[in-house]
Amino acid sequence: MTCAILDDEPLALDLLADYCAQVPGLELKGQFDDALVGLAFLQDNPVDIVFLDVHMPRLTGLQLAQLLPTPGPRIIFTTAYDQYAVRSYDLNAADYLLKPIAFDRFVQAVQKVRQQLASAAPATLPAAPASPEAPVVAPDAMFVKNEHRLQRVAFDDILYIEGMKEYLMLYTTAGKVLTLQSFRRVEEVLPPDRFARIHKSYLVALSRIEHVERGKVQIAGRLLPIGDTYREPFFNLIKAYNLL
Template structure:
């Protein structure tokens, strides 16, 4: 659902190109979408946030139960932390790239599979828990849990991982779009950290896997709010 016709048309075209997606409806107006969803249950809802009369965040709280999995699509990055409280399965920033849309669709498909106990021969991580990083003309497989933090170096990123350092031609935004939502935080213009490996936070720096990194004033409040959301006590 999206109140912008061009953005909605893009999502419709993307849906048509993903074999396991079947489009059940498209809406420009929130209340019409709510009425349809009460009569026609769906598995996944692509939902804009910034809309007139009723926002996507408000609409999400009116959905019938069991509610569909929600993937937010918006041009406003500041809603990300609030969207995870619903919770959202994914958060796509406009203009939505097709490869990012496909990744979100696969994440929804994995989430909708029946939960089964893994056997000894089954992998313990889902496909969306692994990154493939290009370095030296090769794609290297990096488990998300093994990424400690990323450091920006002009048009490159230096990734610090359990297997060592990796230099790749990538932007912070491009990396953030590949990572699971809510589990990484930008703390400085040149640092993105994995909260799983955060050891402690001081007033202007954080230690991640034994390394002290600066916290920039621009990112400080959003970072602390993300820590509060994750249940960590933060007082200054």
């Protein structure tokens, strides 16, 4: 399958391009930070999938989707705002990815389009010969919104994450990063075998735990509480992690 990416954030473009390179059978034909330039390319260069940011200057992703040729590519919208999900499905979008985008969620969206294209193909066409799939490399970092940029945060650098109402404070070996994000979205991105929610306000890196005592976890010299709701699954997880 062929694809193109339209996003006005350079880091988001780089992240999606990297994801595309890791998926066997997915060929990136172009990436654009200008909606009008991307539209001109798509009108002359048909692709199977367009990863389309909702918020772009001059022309939004929702407006651009209505200007694409018919029959056009499958649209996968990408945005940090979930309030546009209903509108995107009104435009027959194949999928809707919320930033920060987890690699497994990206692969799921691509597979959905792959299945749609396969079911829409004429039954008389011979099946393409199977080719050995290259191993998919798991991501080692995530991108989070920090002020007016997307900041890369390596999983290995994360000590713990603290919830602060609608914000999250990421404590890392390089310092603190404040981002407007929910625990739910971050938990979808983080490897579940390396991180654990221990409290409604705290999520910790298992490898950074110094010790556990009296219902608290110490990381980087700070004691963090273990909530009653999270106590049993947390202790089951660290037993599996061979910390006990």
